[in-house]
Amino acid sequence: MSVEIKSMRDIEAMRVIGRIAGEQLLHVGRLLKAGMTTDDINTIVHEDTLRRGAKPSQLGYHGFPKSVCTSRNAVVCHGIPGPERLKEGDIINVDITSHLNGFHGDTSATFYIGTPSKEARHVTEVCRRALELGIAEVKEGARLGDVGAAIQQYAEGQGCSVVRGIVGHGIGRTMHGPPDVSHVGKRGTGLRLKAGMVFTIEPMINYGGHEIEHLADGWTIMTKDRSLSAQFEHTVVVTKSGCEILTARREPLVGSEVTATGERLAMAPEAVAMTSMQL
Template sequence: MKEISRNDLCWCGSGKKYKRCHLEMDELIDQLEKKGELVPPKNIILNENEIEGVRKASHITAIVLDKIGDLIKEEVTTNELNDFAHKLTLELGAIPAPLNYMGFPKSICTSINEVVCHGIPENRKLKDGDIINIDVTSIYNGYYGDASRMFIVGNASEEARKLVKVAKECLEVGLNEIKPFATLGDIGFAINKHARKEGYQVVREYGGHGIGHKFHEEPFVDHVGNKGDGMILLPGMVFTVEPMINQGTFRCKVLKDGWTAVTADKKLSAQWEHTVVVTENGYEILTK
């Protein structure tokens, strides 16, 4: 492959000359690699146009989550929530990414109480005291945006409310670690530290992921880690942070449907998620 020169168009597809786009970053990556650091592959560094594509898909995802929140109450079924989200996603010009993804049968994930993630919508009615995570991913013009939120049905227990609150805090402390030259390990370390301080456990089996042109890309974002470990963060990286926080053990098991993951001890679990991009100065939440 011909070596790219300073005045050639950049490899990223931005349409800019290499010297005005990724030359500086590539030189920096070379230096980091020589030091033995784990650096991101070029294909997960998105250009401005690609980031804008993810931003638009993420905006649709946020709208769906905003609107679906108005429907969550006692006696509503998760199938009704799914049908609403499916219809709204299409009306907004997007496609629900979960539908038929590796055989998943529905357009959103609905995870209630002890369900950690990947709950399949059904005719189960929500009841007073339930906590539920709604996970929405939209595809718009070939780009993906992924987010989830917790909702409380009626009068949940103080224990359930605290778990939902702390799970959101775990997302926030993880996000606050994101900046150029931080590491993925910094994110996991902060999340796990906060969860354990509050008496909870962080799920290990599932984590965040790169996202952009595909639903799941590099890197895997572990929500338990050590400071300074793992891949270095660089501007243009887009990924999700989505810690799953359990009331009891961090261990999970998958039900016979092949998707629904529940806590091994049947205690409650809660999760919040955003899609973010690493910027020159920190990060931007794309799924606001």
């Protein structure tokens, strides 16, 4: 199946929903705290999505029962919100996909609940940087293998592992479509990128091994060794000179991009990418 090249009108519509999804993560980050349930997060996201005039893409998708995925500690992705309570020291990924005017915007981040352990901080910051490095590879003429190679080389060099079986994806009028975007790879291989392609990059980085396990609920995926896992995700559009991050945020995420010591983390790759808007 071929990869759609988005028109300027399509990309503008995706900018709108991408900004909304990014704002939703900012909103969630301000409210997260120990003691709240993951179902509380679902309520926050669902109500905020509707308030912004959009709809939650995940609700009912292939039977998914909630409006957001909440993946805590050893949960790699697709965690179903429920009665579990957040605890001091947890890390939790909040994965938001919203739908407006026929297009989807998809983004996620891993948040600290209170002060993280050394291990939690390490896997989270490695994942954050791995996404930045993957995004930096995106430009017309590059190959998807370059993206995966950059992520894999960095993460494994930091003593972490990269989940293999779950990938980024094309996005637009459908939430998931071609191309598949692997977070491991070999440079110079894979699909050659063209301006106007839109897809997500969403590495899942484990503190331990890369093996995963699917739970009986049909959705939740955990690290097989129950080590910690982190994920960050953006939706990007390929341009002639680089890429534009459609889900870029206007400020750091509370509880994520400000560390437990109060240090603001560098956002340079996003800032650079947002200037590369010529198709």
